Amino acid sequence: MTLPRLLAQSADGTGNLSSEAQIFAVIVAVLVLLFVVELVRRRRLVERYALLWMLAACVMVLLAVWNNALNWIADLVGIASPPNALFLLGLVAIFGLLLNFSVAISRLSEETKILAQTVSRLDAETRELRGEGPATNGGPREPELADQQPGDPPVSA
Amino acid sequence: MATPSASPKTSQQLRKLAIVPAYNEEAMVGRVVREIERHAPDFDVVVVDDGSLDATAAVADREGATVLRQPFNLGIGGAMQAGYKYALHRDYDVAIQVDGDGQHKPEYIPMMLEALHTSGEADMVYGSRFLGDPGYAVPWGRRLGNRIFGVVLSRIVRQSVTDPTSGFRMVNRNGIELFARDYPHDYPEVEAILMLHAHRLQVHEVQVRMNARGFGESSIDYPRSAYYMVKVMLAIGIGLLRRRPTPMDGPPPGTGEFAAVAPGAGSAGLKTPPEEGGSA
DSSP states (O other): OOHHHHHHHHHHSSSOOOHHHHHHHHHHHHHHHHHHHHHHHTTSSOHHHHHHHHHHHHHHHHHHHSTTHHHHHHHHHTOSSHHHHHHHHHHHHHHHHHHHHHHHHHHHHHHHHHHHHHHHHHHHHHHHHHTOSOTTSOSOOOOOGGGSOTTOOOOOO | OOSOTTSOOOTTTSOEEEEEEESSOTTTHHHHHHHHHHHOTTEEEEEEEOSOSSSHHHHHHHTTOEEEEOSSOOHHHHHHHHHHHHHHHTTOSEEEEOOTTSOSOGGGHHHHHHHHHHTSSEEEEEEESTTSOOSSOOOHHHHHHHHHHHHHHHHHHTSOOSOTTOOOEEEOHHHHHHHHHOOOSSSHHHHHHHHHHHTTOEEEEEEOOOOOOSSSSOSOOHHHHHHHHHHHHHHHHHHHHOOOOBSSSSSOTTOGGGTTTOTTTTTTSOBOOOOOSSOO
């Protein structure tokens, strides 16, 4: 997103942004911010993740507006070329986001597993109550055609 | 001991459950259920249909088993945990895993139940192929994996574990409560032994023979067995660092040596076991 900024920097080598590039970078960052807000408004994105992305967009705006921020960061970490500091920042941010997602996915699959286990138990109990299930290894049972996939071979007991 | 000594139950009074995890086993699962009913008629049978695409659930149902139909495939760990949760919910005292592929012979169930009681302190009794002649040619990869895990596990739990990947295992109420609450995901057998150890639950081995798998090749092929080795080793390593909540109040029965450690401390329901000796 801050590609124009990068290009401008490599062009004059000082890390200072041309005003056109600066304006462009601000516009892009603000658009990202608006897009995230719109996603939340339509309930396509929960606030938890919206915060992350809005933070990312804010950092983009900050870097675009504050000319010397990148130079300062590069100096601080000891990176000779400010664009490399930008790459590093971006990588770290993306790595953090991905790790965050892996944690979220792990939690979701754990929750899904618990739901599946509960559903199967409730299903067994429902069948039992309806008299379809094997209450005590006796009583007539209806064949479970619903559980057969169409095209499966016929059941052989 | 499955029950507090205040109200000892005989084997006949115990509520006993056989959990049969099955994934696309329509050819074998019926026979497994019948064999259990023949050799261990006092066991109720619950088949966990782990999202099978074939008629596994229908076959099991026709044989008179209760069927837990998982809405999609959870893997053996999730399926077994569904079984343990069912056991806990229905207040069973003993639960045994009998694989739906016919590998485990139900004729050993009475012997294992006997061992669970007579060994006194055991919370889990499992059938080991390698205490004697396995009864079939175990592929060398499996044998090697078993040996490696066996050596590592035996050192950690300070007790000989000859067949750590055996799924043919019977637990008492303590084991049911623990596994219903927390059971490993992918390849649970090895890690489960570690969990039992972390919770001061006792494991006892008995010798069994097994059938080669019901049909086809072992479900674990070579790339997957490499993943298996790494994953389980990681699980063992991390398992040593983890504090897991204990389902029991106070020390589990049969571990008198810890009675002095935790009097009154366990009434909160959740307690973490003492740190494992050394972080290794």
